[in-house]
Amino acid sequence: MQYDNMSLHTDKYQVNMMYAYWKHGTENRKCVFEAFFRKLPFGNGFAVFAGLERIISYINNLRFTEEDIAYLAEQEENYEPGFFDELRKFRFSGNLKAVREGTLVFPNEPLVQVEARIFEAQLVETAILNFINFQTLVATKAARIRQAAPNDVLMEFGTRRAQEADAAIWGTRAAYIGGFDSTSNLLAGKMFGIPSKGTHAHAWVQAHGTEAESFINYAKALPDNVILLVDTYDTLKSGLPNAIKTAKYMESVGKRMKGIRLDSGDLAFLSIECRRMLDEAGLNYVQIVASNDLDENKICYLKAQGAKIDSWGVGTRLITCADDPALTGIYKLAAKEERGVYVPTIKISSNPEKVTIPGYKTVYRIIKKDTGKTGGDYIAMADEDVRSLGRIKMFDPVHTWLYKYVTGFEAVELLEPIFIDGEQVFDPPSLKEIKNHHKSQLSLFWPEYLRSLNPEVYPVDLSEKVWNTRMELIKQYTKQRN
Numbered sequence: 001m002q003y004d005n006m007s008l009h010t011d012k013y014q015v016n017m018m019y020a021y022w023k024h025g026t027e028n029r030k031c032v033f034e035a036f037f038r039k040l041p042f043g044n045g046f047a048v049f050a051g052l053e054r055i056i057s058y059i060n061n062l063r064f065t066e067e068d069i070a071y072l073a074e075q076e077e078n079y080e081p082g083f084f085d086e087l088r089k090f091r092f093s094g095n096l097k098a099v100r101e102g103t104l105v106f107p108n109e110p111l112v113q114v115e116a117r118i119f120e121a122q123l124v125e126t127a128i129l130n131f132i133n134f135q136t137l138v139a140t141k142a143a144r145i146r147q148a149a150p151n152d153v154l155m156e157f158g159t160r161r162a163q164e165a166d167a168a169i170w171g172t173r174a175a176y177i178g179g180f181d182s183t184s185n186l187l188a189g190k191m192f193g194i195p196s197k198g199t200h201a202h203a204w205v206q207a208h209g210t211e212a213e214s215f216i217n218y219a220k221a222l223p224d225n226v227i228l229l230v231d232t233y234d235t236l237k238s239g240l241p242n243a244i245k246t247a248k249y250m251e252s253v254g255k256r257m258k259g260i261r262l263d264s265g266d267l268a269f270l271s272i273e274c275r276r277m278l279d280e281a282g283l284n285y286v287q288i289v290a291s292n293d294l295d296e297n298k299i300c301y302l303k304a305q306g307a308k309i310d311s312w313g314v315g316t317r318l319i320t321c322a323d324d325p326a327l328t329g330i331y332k333l334a335a336k337e338e339r340g341v342y343v344p345t346i347k348i349s350s351n352p353e354k355v356t357i358p359g360y361k362t363v364y365r366i367i368k369k370d371t372g373k374t375g376g377d378y379i380a381m382a383d384e385d386v387r388s389l390g391r392i393k394m395f396d397p398v399h400t401w402l403y404k405y406v407t408g409f410e411a412v413e414l415l416e417p418i419f420i421d422g423e424q425v426f427d428p429p430s431l432k433e434i435k436n437h438h439k440s441q442l443s444l445f446w447p448e449y450l451r452s453l454n455p456e457v458y459p460v461d462l463s464e465k466v467w468n469t470r471m472e473l474i475k476q477y478t479k480q481r482n
């Protein structure tokens, strides 16, 4: 849902820190935070960024009401009245950059960057991560399912199994971005302009004296949209013969039945048999829809068995991302203002992969002009002028001896300004445009990075300046420690 006021949709520790900054008079210190993830979900080679639309609405509506303030006063006796006056004045006044929704994104690159007073930048962490982690995860899952069925119809059926209403609504939007064609959820359809599609439930058949009667009644009621669920009693002996009779009746009144739906049993065997029987009855235009706990693996496997399925209804395993249910995106302090300039900050970890990439950065997609394909992503400091360089050195940040020089490229900056000084400057594209943007992104990548199983690791490299800054800070902190 869209809530007007989500200012308390944050972890209490954020407000504790805001209070402590205010108490020490450091709340106006500027800083740069970046949201990114370290590990791709589902063993996929890429993720599909989603969640920006909700971030925009959240930031635009950030206000502390008197009710919110009264609640905070109840929750923490240390908070002083002066802090509440500060919250009454609270507006997001910083800069926010983000990657466009639908863009293919990779580990360690900044997806959302907040440059603001620490007081503001700290508050928004939780909600930003909440939105992008879930929506990016579902969009990525949807892209995997789309890859398994590139030319078929994909219908999102997940609402009843989703982790409550928000997940159903925003998850559906993400699924649409990642490649689904429609949703069964009418509210999501209405809110976002996603085509809404549906068949009927077993209850419709059970509620009638006979299956045949239920099919005819349905066909009479919705003659232009008849997809009959044929597995309530016996798919091949009862459901399909009754569906064929219904289709013949419809032909006699000048209509065409759209399809049948299979929801249990061996979907490969049943779809092949149903296709044969439908074709023999002269009903080759009747399509076959399948559902029942499907995901990209089952769809691939069914196709390998020669299943004759035109359209896939996918619910539970898409909306809950059942095989990898959380993207563990994080939000880290990259730089802080000291005497009017930004100095890079680092988070050291005993696990080398978890050492953050310090500095006020940006990220470019390096597209080779000769092939039109991307050669990798390049994380540089925000003040590096990568576009005007004729040649860049791209090296693997883990295996630094692996490097290449790239020439003849276009450097496309992935982070775009969304808010400047608290004002929204980004005109959000329509959902259709986002979906098309996602499709055009796919064509930028060599197939080895896109395959669902054991993809090649896409290079996300650091500029020498970023690399040197990181090494310098690691040295500094290890010296301090010893």
Ligand SMILES: Nc1ncnc2c1ncn2[C@@H]1O[C@H](COP(=O)(O)OP(=O)(O)OP(=O)(O)O)[C@@H](O)[C@H]1O
Pocket (backbone or CB within 6 Å): 263, 264, 265, 266, 267, 268, 269, 291, 292, 293, 294, 298, 301, 302, 305
């Ligand atoms: N040919 C097939 N190959 C692999 N998996 C299949 C095939 N056909 C169906 N499945 C999957 O097998 C699982 C079991 O389906 P089945 O309908 O037998 O059990 P069920 O879901 O318990 O049935 P019901 O819906 O009647 O309770 C489902 O996840 C379905 O997607």
Ligand SMILES: O=P(O)(O)OC[C@H]1O[C@H](OP(=O)(O)OP(=O)(O)O)[C@H](O)[C@@H]1O
Pocket (backbone or CB within 6 Å): 157, 158, 160, 161, 200, 201, 202, 203, 263, 291, 292, 293, 294, 313, 314, 315, 316, 317
């Ligand atoms: O299997 P999923 O991918 O989660 O897709 C959604 C499921 O929801 C419905 O089943 P349900 O048993 O809830 O209702 P029904 O009587 O309409 O089949 C539908 O028939 C699908 O099987």
Ligand SMILES: O=C(O)c1cccnc1
Pocket (backbone or CB within 6 Å): 157, 158, 184, 197, 198, 199, 200, 261, 291, 313, 315
């Ligand atoms: O329209 C359908 O067939 C449908 C919708 C939601 C869940 N399962 C099936």
